[in-house]
Amino acid sequence: MPFQFTIKNNKNTALFLGIVAALFFASTFVLNRVMAVSGGSWQWTASLRFIWMLPILFVIVFIRGNLAPLFDAIKSNLPQWLLWSTIGFGVFYATLTFGASFGPSWLVASTFEFTIIAGMFIGPLLEKKENRSGISKASLLFSIIIFLGIVLMQISEARASSIKSMLLGTIPVLIGAIAYPLGNRKMMQIAGNKLDTFQRTLGMTLCSMPFWILLSIFGYMDSGLPTESQLLQTFMVAIFSGVIATLLFFTATDLVRTDHKALAAIEATQAMEVIFTLLGEIILLQAAFPNSYSCVGIALVVIGMILHSRAN
Template sequence: MLKLILLGILSGAFFSSTFVINEMMRVQGGHWLWSASLRYLFMIVFLSIVVLASGGIRQMAGVLRLFADHWRFWMVSGGIGFGAFYALVCFAADFSPGWVIAATWQFTIVASLFALLLFGRSFPRRVWFFSLIIFIGVVMVNLAEADGFDLRKLLMGGIPVIIASFCYPLGNQLVWEASNGNNGRLPKIASPFLHNPFNKVLLMSLGSLPLWAVLVVFIHPAAPSVSQVMNTALVALFSGLIATTIFLFARNRAENSSELAGVDATQSSEVVFALLGGMLFLHTPLPGMLPVLGIVLIMFGLILFVRYQKM
């Protein structure tokens, strides 16, 4: 159990690089759209290498065929679950420190409930109580960071991340419903390729490309610098590939619901690592008492959530 927890915390450290490096690119003057879109271009490159290395040309051809057969679905699920999600997170990085975005992002576990409700799922009352604890913590962190309740900073830094926290589980749930459910409004994609999480991430990454193209055409940002290109590659490598691999490995090694819940709970460590990374690389000041209490509430709610949701 201890080994799994340590692996989960290690994956949280790599996941937190997203928030720290995005803030670093903002400080250096990089446009948020390149921070978002270039990550997924690199993700496609890295994931293609993984798929080719693990399954060869045959697996890669099968994944591309699956995308071509249902391209509209992958554009919707990938555009929402990856495109809209990460565009909003990177946009918010222009207004809030990385650790605040990391803390707000933990609201995704609450947003996941609403995504599931859309497809007819229900939950015990205690889950909503745990969700309320997380929400209160998120509000406390954002209010404390908003410099005297600066409405603009709240709207630009906090609200986009909360919306993103709904986009991510919704996009992923669409894929689950298409491959496992019986929803008449979605295509039935019963493919063995979807049993491999890397194939699934690659398909959704490909589906997000049209959204990135549209945003680049309409926003027309200045060309990215070499450092921004390199930093987005690091985010794709650290968060998109290494962190995901470690986290999925730890979950797959879990032998019971308690161990699985423990691994899931370690992802709250992203907040701490994002704060430490900001302090180390960006000289982020220590937060005051209110945001610290908010972080404690978020972590407490997450631990309660995964502990009792898995029982």
């Protein structure tokens, strides 16, 4: 009984942390849209977040006295760290930021919820064949509900914008939605139980830095140096989303790292980003409220997330 209680308690704690993380993650979508509307370079918007994160996380891990084990872990498997950190942080966030230039933040946040479906399929595929577990019919059904909600919102948005804009705002975000759980889960496998959440986040930030430096060079060639407002806003994103939300989310996934159904439920909590983002855009950008079709789509995404969590 005590063991069963601990497992249940871990799942409940992880779900709560996932929802709080969604609140802080929502700041990414809103502030990225603010910077896109004001003409900020998407390359700088993406790279500056992680450039800001690096010294902040370095200080945290240094104070905790955990730098040496992290550097040893990276050195022992540097190619894998570079690859999956670039995918999990680099590809994920660059595509997300690019998509913010072509659609409202709530639509980008809604499309990104495809990560729930991606995570459900990626988890078993990363396991050895003899350890793979099947995908439950309930989880598949709830994921289809979420996907239908995303499609409905995209159809609604397509009526108000060009096909080109819709594709440029959708396809990159879908790529990011796959890259994030893929990179995160692979790094959990590589790091194992040797590193804590702070160390793993710092390690992934450090190992994705070559990608961010290259992207910032393109940003400088495209639009020069970032503006003061962009520096401030990316710093806010780095604190709220890059540090607080990421650490909360990684802590949640670490609590249930061996339970793929529970992992899917934690990833499903990120559907709350849609609600938080919508409210943020209406308050900060005085954006118009979504039409009835989009509202139905948002409702389907959130209902799918809730069903995922209850089932798992």
